[in-house]
Amino acid sequence: MTDAATPLPGWTHVYSGKVRDLYRSSDGADDGRLLVVASDRVSAFDHVLEPAIPGKGALLTSLSLWWFEQLAGADGGRAIANHLLPGQTPPAATDGRGMVVRSLDMLPVECVVRGYLTGSGWVEYQADGTVCGIPLPTGLGNGDRLPEPIFTPAYKAPLGEHDENISFERTVELVGPERAAELRDASLEIYRRAAALAEAKGLILADTKFEFGLDADGVLTLADEVLTSDSSRYWDAETWRTAETPAARMASFDKQIVRDWLAAHWDKQGTPPVVPDEIVAQTAAKYRELLERLTS
Numbered sequence: 477m478t479d480a481a482t483p484l485p486g487w488t489h490v491y492s493g494k495v496r497d498l499y500r501s502s503d504g505a506d507d508g509r510l511l512v513v514a515s516d517r518v519s520a521f522d523h524v525l526e527p528a529i530p531g532k533g534a535l536l537t538s539l540s541l542w543w544f545e546q547l548a549g550a551d552g553g554r555a556i557a558n559h560l561l562p563g564q565t566p567p568a569a570t571d572g573r574g575m576v577v578r579s580l581d582m583l584p585v586e587c588v589v590r591g592y593l594t595g596s597g598w599v600e601y602q603a604d605g606t607v608c609g610i611p612l613p614t615g616l617g618n619g620d621r622l623p624e625p626i627f628t629p630a631y632k633a634p635l636g637e638h639d640e641n642i643s644f645e646r647t648v649e650l651v652g653p654e655r656a657a658e659l660r661d662a663s664l665e666i667y668r669r670a671a672a673l674a675e676a677k678g679l680i681l682a683d684t685k686f687e688f689g690l691d692a693d694g695v696l697t698l699a700d701e702v703l704t705s706d707s708s709r710y711w712d713a714e715t716w717r718t719a720e721t722p723a724a725r726m727a728s729f730d731k732q733i734v735r736d737w738l739a740a741h742w743d744k745q746g747t748p749p750v751v752p753d754e755i756v757a758q759t760a761a762k763y764r765e766l767l768e769r770l771t772s
């Protein structure tokens with residue numbers, strides 16, 4: 477994926493994940509500035525798919541920037557520290573896809589919060605009555621709201637390996653008891669605030685994933701992308717209330733469109749098939765609609 481990263485004057489390419497390219501400042505000494513560029517690449521089931529989704533990188537970056545602003549207090553809540561460096565403009569060549577951030581010491585935990593039962597949570601619940609080991613009441617259906625949002629962390633595996641769901645106890649082993657509690661409490665608080673804001677726009681935030689890092693003073697700082705259609709499941713609230721089937725009520729504004737298509741057309745062996753034009757167009761349109769509805 478490294479070859480997909482465009483050279484940018486003043487910046488040295490350091491890493492490419494499945495979706496984003498990272499650069500560090502090469503203006504003299506490394507000054508701790510990082511440039512995160514969201515590409516149009518789309519990944520599902522740990523594979524980058526063909527073709528890219530036109531406009532996706534810019535939509536994800538706009539959405540992250542908008543959410544960072546809300547969580548910094550624009551929504552009326554307390555200011556959550558985030559990794560953005562204010563006043564720093566990304567290179568013009570990144571075309572709305574870049575964010576200049578502080579390089580943080582990232583914690584190896586993906587902080588997942590689920591407010592609804594779906595996806596891998598639904599699969600586990602049907603087998604064991606639990607989600608990531610957390611016992612839930614009986615009788616819940618696919619797409620149902622949980623009694624309370626739950627924190628279900630995952631271990632952020634090194635490049636090329638699968639992330640793995642972990643217990644809260646394992647999180648304590650990884651980052652210590654205070655940090656683990658801080659991660660859980662911050663994640664649940666952010667989820668609740670975001671879900672309330674989404675609800676006011678007729679949207680359900682079914683689940684989402686945050687990543688945090690520590691700044692030079694050890695302050696817990698919200699990083700990565702936040703509450704985007706790649707890192708979250710969003711549903712239309714009216715459809716969720718009125719649809720007749722679980723599949724229909726979870727009509728989504730996020731990457732689930734691609735996941736569902738791929739799951740129906742691929743046995744997860746070898747190279748995934750090329751995503752057809754109509755799925756690409758539908759995904760691009762839904763990502764755009766989500767941004768418009770949230771920020772209107």
Ligand code: ATP
Nearest residue numbers: 492493494495496559577578579580582687699700
């Ligand atoms: P995957 O392809 O599974 O998503 P990935 O998460 O490593 O792998 P990307 O999401 O494409 O790949 O890349 C973003 C990377 O940048 C992540 O590894 C994330 O942890 C890291 N990151 C985000 N914000 C910061 C920050 N402020 N400081 C340091 N690293 C960061």
Ligand code: MG
Nearest residue numbers: 493494495700
């Ligand atoms: Mg990632």
